[in-house]
Amino acid sequence: MLTQVRKRQTARLVLDFAKFGEAFMTFGKPDRRRQRVFLIVAILFACGPGWTQTPKGRPTTSTKSAAKPARPKLVVVIVVDQMRADYVDKFRGQWSGGLKRLVDEGAWFRAAAYPYAATETCVGHATISTGAFPMHHGMVANSWWDRDQQKMVTCTSDPSVNNTAYAGARTQGGDSAWRMLLPSYAEELKFQTGGATRVVTFSLKARAALTLAGHKADAATWWDSSTGAWVTSGPYRTMPFIEEFVKQHPVAADYGKTWSLSLPRSEYWYDEKAFGAGTVDGWGATFPFPLRGKEGATSPDEAFYQQWSTSPFADTYLTKLAETAVDSLGLGKSGGCDYLGISYSSTDYVGHTFGPRSWEIEDMLVGLDKDLGDLFGHLDQKVGQGNYVVALSADHGVAPIPSDMQKTGFDAGVVSLSELQGRLEKALEPFNFAKPVIARIAGNDVYLAQPIYGQLRHDPAAMKALLDGALATPGVAEVFRAEELADGFETLSEARTAAELSYFASRSGDLFVLQKPYWLTDGSATGKKTYTGTGHGTPYYYDQRVPILFMGYGIQHGEYFERVTPLDIAPTLGALTGITLAVHDGRVLSEGLQKRAAK
Ligand SMILES: [Zn+2]
Secondary structure, three states: OOOOOOOOHHHHOOOOOOOOHHHHOOOOOOOHHHHHHHHHHHHHHHOOOOEEEOOOOOEEEOOOOOOOOOOOOEEEEEEEOOOOOHHHHHHHHHOOOHHHHHHHHOEEEEEEEOOOOOOOHHHHHHHHHHOOOHHHHOOOOOEEEEOOOOEEEEOOEOOOOOEEEHHHOOOOOOEOOOOOOOOOHHHHHHHHOOOOOOEEEEEOOHHHHHHHHOOOEOEEEEEEOOOOEEEEEOOEOOOHHHHHHHHHOOHHHHOOOEEOOOOOHHHOOOOOOOOOOOOOOOOOOOOOEEOOOOOOOOOOOHHHHHHHHOOHHHHHHHHHHHHHHHHHHOOOOOOOOEEEEEEEOHHHHHHHHHOOOOHHHHHHHHHHHHHHHHHHHHHHHHHHOOOEEEEEEEOOOOOOOHHHHHOOOOOOEEEEHHHHHHHHHHHHHHHOOOOOOEEEEEOOEEEEOOOHHHHHOOOHHHHHHHHHHHHOOOOEEEEEEHHHHHOOOOOOOHHHHHHHHOOOOOOOOOEEEEEOOOEEEEOOOOOOOOOOOOOOOOOOHHHHEOOEEEEEOOEOOEEEEEEEOHHHHHHHHHHHHOOOOOOOOOOOOHHHEOOOOOO
16 A cells, blocks of 8 residues: 555644634635634634633633633643554454553544654654644754764754763763754643643653653653663753652563563464564564573673563553652642653564564553553542543554565565665766765765765756666655755645655755655665664655544544644644644644533
8 A cells, every 4th residue: 555645734734723623724825814813813712711702702801710721630642652553443452451441532533644754753752742843843853964063963962961860870971852943832831831830751762751841841751771771861850759769660670571472362463473573682583572681691781671672561661650750749730730741662662673563563552551551540540530631642653574565566675775875976976076975874864975965956967867876776766855845845746745844954964865665774884684674764654644542631532534643732732721832733633622612
């Protein structure tokens, strides 16, 4: 199944608001006059707390009561790293906990997908968090080539801060959300509600915990995979309860445990051994998977930490950490509206290794369903059912393992980035540019050495040779030049539109080289190694399509088939909590909200 046509509806969507939504939604070119009228109406309504509409429609200060307006006491945003939407379609019959509850009680958006090309972790989390396109929030990849510094930088690397580890453990580097060019919804929530709000996030990955939290937060906590340390950094507070939890429950305590099948063997789809799957150091090819580190190890080593993060034990740990935050900080009891963000990273590690057609990913979801059931039960008890709202989505989906896909008879494979680089260098040889001509190839982005790309733009023959060289590389489908992605040109090419939405001039490459559907890119040095496992990061629907599920306060149970995007999550939470976002590329998912009379 190839990617489906996605019109640029979300890119051009004008304002909407839960109360007025449908009548004012405008697709295609914005109608300025209509937009202005609606803007005024929306602003009047968004002044919300304290204002009511008189019969004449003129706003006046409410004299009824000074009571705080109704809103949830706690907002919970859950991101499942690498979760395809079809996992919900296929596996929900196996669930009895939190994932089942989200489907049974919540608003299930069944046709949700990212509209942009860079379907990676940092990008997806920043998009969910800000409600904006990557072209606006600037987190356009997990890492990119920094032209000034002439080196790769990660989306969270921050030379001005130091990471600190809890419980006396070792860590290194410095991370923050300083490269994210918009505030998160959580930051806006805290800022606009006068500070009573606490913002707390957890993930194994810095790029998930930090983008969900924002530039500052009460706590943003992630995990150092090389040392097994729980980590935070300067802009975020160090929490005594986390220190205590980590001391009492060291990850090393899971050493010696075994990840075994949760369901009877007959319940699993596909083959016991996923075709083309990769391996994890110290593990065999099939269940059960012991968490004992390298072959022959007797105590926690780096392989153990990799095993742990590639297992359901890490999800359970994050869940317990989040429940402890609810108890220790009294989340949902601040009198404001608190924010809890959790990103479950392990599905990504499992998915990369074993692929989407594996017992392993299926079993991870059974475990996550149980963990989320525990979490929601805990919130029911501590915050009260109906007092909190949950939004669950994913940062991206994933492609099938190429060799597995080939079994269908369809063309699939791996683009060797070293071969691509060789072809580009060869193509420019006759034009005598200074060498090296290529500064870096990172995923789909090709960065030429400066100032060569500028010169190429005035040298049509050399540019044509370069583009032809890229297109001649096996597995390459299309090439877009930076100036094509920067000009905002309306095009019927959905791939180009998607690439435009995640293009940011100073961070993106000079060329965007797109592979064919079901092809991955391989950045290994020779490109000759046998590729195992799979990946994501393209504008194809298997990478773009993710679940969106809301549950709890203000949510109208049902299944919704409108095409929506994860950009809509922050504006929808904004509507439920009376928060205005600076950039509003998504829309309020008003169809999934309860219609209530204004009080
Ligand atoms: Zn990934």
